[in-house]
Amino acid sequence: MTTQFKVLERNYPRVDAYEKVTGRATYASDVYLPGMLACKLLPSTRSHARIVRLDTSKAASHPGVRCVVTGTDFPDFRFGSGALRDRYVMPREVVNFVGEPIAAVAADDEAAAQEAIELIEVEYEDLPAVVNPLSAIGSGAATVHPELENYEGYGFTLGHNVSTLLDADRGDVDQAFRDADVVVEDVYRSQGINQGFLEPMACVADVEPNGRLVIYASTQGPYQIRAALASVLEIPVSRIRVVAMELGGGFGAKLRLAFEAFPALLAMKTGRPVKLVNTREEVFTMNGPRLPVTNYIRSGVMQDGTIVAREAYTIFDVGAYLGAGPNSGIGHGIGAYRVPNFRLRSYGVYTNKIYVGSYRASGVADMTFAVESHMDRIAHELGIDPYDLRVKNALREGDVSVSGAVVPTNGLMNTLEAIREKIDWPRDLEDGHGVGLALCEWRSGSGPSTAAISVNDDGTVSLLTGSVDISGSDTSLAAIAAEALGIPMENVVVSKRDTDQAPYTGQSGGSRIVYSQGTAVQRAAENTVEKLTALAAERLGLPEDALGCEDGRIYVMDNEPQGLTFAQLAAASITSRGGPIIGTASLSSMPYTPVFAAQAAEVKVDRATGQVKVLRYIQAQDVGTAINPMAVEGQLDGGVVQGIGRALTEDQQFDPETGAVRNPSFASYLMPLAIDLPELENVLINVPAPDGPFGARAVAEPPGFGPPAAIANAVYDAVGVRIKELPLSGERVLAALNGQNAEIDFDVDALRRAEGVAAD
Amino acid sequence: MKQPLNLNINGENRLMLVEPYYSLLDCLRDDAQLTGAKKGCDEGDCGACTVLMDGKPVTSCLVLAHSAHDSAITTIEGLADVDGLSPVQKAFVEHGGLQCGFCIPGLIMSATGFLQENPNPTEEDVRFAIGGNLCRCTGYARVVEAVMAAAQEIRETS
Numbered sequence: 015m016t017t018q019f020k021v022l023e024r025n026y027p028r029v030d031a032y033e034k035v036t037g038r039a040t041y042a043s044d045v046y047l048p049g050m051l052a053c054k055l056l057p058s059t060r061s062h063a064r065i066v067r068l069d070t071s072k073a074a075s076h077p078g079v080r081c082v083v084t085g086t087d088f089p090d091f092r093f094g095s096g097a098l099r100d101r102y103v104m105p106r107e108v109v110n111f112v113g114e115p116i117a118a119v120a121a122d123d124e125a126a127a128q129e130a131i132e133l134i135e136v137e138y139e140d141l142p143a144v145v146n147p148l149s150a151i152g153s154g155a156a157t158v159h160p161e162l163e164n165y166e167g168y169g170f171t172l173g174h175n176v177s178t179l180l181d182a183d184r185g186d187v188d189q190a191f192r193d194a195d196v197v198v199e200d201v202y203r204s205q206g207i208n209q210g211f212l213e214p215m216a217c218v219a220d221v222e223p224n225g226r227l228v229i230y231a232s233t234q235g236p237y238q239i240r241a242a243l244a245s246v247l248e249i250p251v252s253r254i255r256v257v258a259m260e261l262g263g264g265f266g267a268k269l270r271l272a273f274e275a276f277p278a279l280l281a282m283k284t285g286r287p288v289k290l291v292n293t294r295e296e297v298f299t300m301n302g303p304r305l306p307v308t309n310y311i312r313s314g315v316m317q318d319g320t321i322v323a324r325e326a327y328t329i330f331d332v333g334a335y336l337g338a339g340p341n342s343g344i345g346h347g348i349g350a351y352r353v354p355n356f357r358l359r360s361y362g363v364y365t366n367k368i369y370v371g372s373y374r375a376s377g378v379a380d381m382t383f384a385v386e387s388h389m390d391r392i393a394h395e396l397g398i399d400p401y402d403l404r405v406k407n408a409l410r411e412g413d414v415s416v417s418g419a420v421v422p423t424n425g426l427m428n429t430l431e432a433i434r435e436k437i438d439w440p441r442d443l444e445d446g447h448g449v450g451l452a453l454c455e456w457r458s459g460s461g462p463s464t465a466a467i468s469v470n471d472d473g474t475v476s477l478l479t480g481s482v483d484i485s486g487s488d489t490s491l492a493a494i495a496a497e498a499l500g501i502p503m504e505n506v507v508v509s510k511r512d513t514d515q516a517p518y519t520g521q522s523g524g525s526r527i528v529y530s531q532g533t534a535v536q537r538a539a540e541n542t543v544e545k546l547t548a549l550a551a552e553r554l555g556l557p558e559d560a561l562g563c564e565d566g567r568i569y570v571m572d573n574e575p576q577g578l579t580f581a582q583l584a585a586a587s588i589t590s591r592g593g594p595i596i597g598t599a600s601l602s603s604m605p606y607t608p609v610f611a612a613q614a615a616e617v618k619v620d621r622a623t624g625q626v627k628v629l630r631y632i633q634a635q636d637v638g639t640a641i642n643p644m645a646v647e648g649q650l651d652g653g654v655v656q657g658i659g660r661a662l663t664e665d666q667q668f669d670p671e672t673g674a675v676r677n678p679s680f681a682s683y684l685m686p687l688a689i690d691l692p693e694l695e696n697v698l699i700n701v702p703a704p705d706g707p708f709g710a711r712a713v714a715e716p717p718g719f720g721p722p723a724a725i726a727n728a729v730y731d732a733v734g735v736r737i738k739e740l741p742l743s744g745e746r747v748l749a750a751l752n753g754q755n756a757e758i759d760f761d762v763d764a765l766r767r768a769e770g771v772a773a774d
Numbered sequence: 775m776k777q778p779l780n781l782n783i784n785g786e787n788r789l790m791l792v793e794p795y796y797s798l799l800d801c802l803r804d805d806a807q808l809t810g811a812k813k814g815c816d817e818g819d820c821g822a823c824t825v826l827m828d829g830k831p832v833t834s835c836l837v838l839a840h841s842a843h844d845s846a847i848t849t850i851e852g853l854a855d856v857d858g859l860s861p862v863q864k865a866f867v868e869h870g871g872l873q874c875g876f877c878i879p880g881l882i883m884s885a886t887g888f889l890q891e892n893p894n895p896t897e898e899d900v901r902f903a904i905g906g907n908l909c910r911c912t913g914y915a916r917v918v919e920a921v922m923a924a925a926q927e928i929r930e931t932s
Binding site: 025027028030031032033034035036037038039040041043044046125209210211212213214260261262263265291293294484485486644645647648651652653654655656679680681685686687688689691693694 | 793795803804807808809810811812813814815816817819820822849850851853854859863866867868869870872873874875876877878879882900901902904905906907908909910911912913914915916917918
């Protein structure tokens, strides 16, 4: 590959690769401190109940037990994942889902702690519970949060048990539907999904001799953990230090406070370090997954395929608490298309099941499944090629996105063309074989980003950021710094982060680190070069604009051999007026930069069993400048395989009566294995982003959006059945082949009536 | 009550006092202070705890520590020596076969044990060999590529 860059667009091993392949990388569960106690949790066995009696006396006197805490040991304070504060860190009176932790024990070892947990006596008074969100929204259903209207951060919404209602409107939707030649209407349902990170939630809490709390955490957001802990424990932020350990996968599940408050309070009460490592069953039953989503979607279309109107009503089940908002649903109801008139609604509905958490652009994969399946339905309804329909309606530069931002230059069309070429569309295949397409869109994430670069004595630099590495971002940030400073990759040392040392930074999530944090790093590097140049100018007695920066030195442009290396300048800085060189940069928002990806699946359907086998999976994504192509492809591979799991096998199931998680293990929640997968084919489209470091775009999220729709569309192409519910299990496909493909029940008119929109 | 247990771990004889109910994984992590093997599920489903027991890959969470008495155990910490990384470790680094890294010690041990048995595998052989190791980050593509590259390296140097 020819490149204008000296460092970027080349493959580099991860900066943490050696630690990881030798087993030396230290995750939170690898922290062992002298005198450390083990923490275990008692889960609620009821979906909705008042705690009448909670007797911990036998547990407290069990040998080896040092401390037991329950909800009332914590300050009487409700916290939330966003503005709405709907949740106690541990319930004080009422439990809202099966699995909700109601007591925590610290003991000398795990066995003693678990024995003590089993000695805790609980008496419940059951309250009416509701599990199905489509019932919960009706006025006759049981109420999950009777005091909801009094919660801090609650905004007016329509419907019963509704935590949030988000809306987006444009144009005259009803008129546009009346003018349309054809109206296509569908309901789609996507399943509960576990994030499937391999490292269970883990935390060690310790109290320093001066009383300060130290948390060794498995987290995507050390500063967010610090702020939330300060709130729920009612201690100042400055009395808490969070050390972000190596993160063994998070995918959104570790963005916010999880169970850190339990070992923290136990450590404060005992003065001993306390370690909590969840079992895999606890990961499945206590920590928020994605919950099922039901999507009603209707389009008004002209005979030539032009989409003129879109209506979408989405019910996001949020479980017992709003652990993550349904925000993403809104922006993606029109997909990557020009739709002049739309009415989009996202309801977040409480039910008595485990609270909803974040997972890789929460909600967007659900919306993409609906929108991209629906696009194929429109194409077949009109007799238009699904590829051509997408090209006809796809967003172009200068169009206005859902949020009102103007779409800047992008590679959407290039991704579609690349896919068409790779899969040789349109294909005429033998019976039982099919191909399907999906178009995915996301945006490069924004948020608080900071970086500091200090120049070491030998001319290398140390890069300090507060962002946790979840995707190889430390390596990419080092590459950005190296490129901007004109030094080799190996001359950048990436420091590990800790809230006492690193500058404040937002969470690592939503594909924002390379784009936003990378921009901060680029600017910090530029700031470093400015300071080096100023010092060189002073020493050389020349104006700054006479100097250039290349290959780790500041040189005189008229006389290149004359100059000072970074090492010489670092030495000189010690005795200079300005002092040691440190470059910094901060930012909190970045311009709208979309990311588009086109994908294609080729499948084979076994008519006897309904089994779907993916034979080929191709994705083309506009990644802008590929900072480290090997890492970019790693992100594409990993994301698309998560999407294939979502399409075919992964299914977090809930008991319809109690809402309890039915399959809390890797043996029953089926994530893809190496043997399940085809070879993955990636095409990188490189249309530089107008903003972002050296033209890089976000990468990680879109790959996972497409597979459910691409595979469902391929199944339709193969055997002529349209599956509108995930996953596309053999059982479900076989039922459809046998004509037992039930439409999903959804009373959209009730939702329209509630806001005074005329029902059709 | 803790009972004596003799293990040869990474070439070193260790006599330890270990709880009778401890798994080999707990013994390695809690008693031998070797935290390279990971507890991803403790149910034998994820493979993150894979170590070699007398040369064969085992999920150490499913092996009772005392049933491994007098066995030779190789953990991820035992692969690299002063001369550097093992061929499998090196291939994972060079081919980008790792991301968050939590599953990697198990994957590398599965691959190491497998390549000792079959140094000339097809890609499908490799996929089956690591079929008991869950990885959520990589999609396995670069992991498989790394194991194939390691196999070639081992063949060329042996």
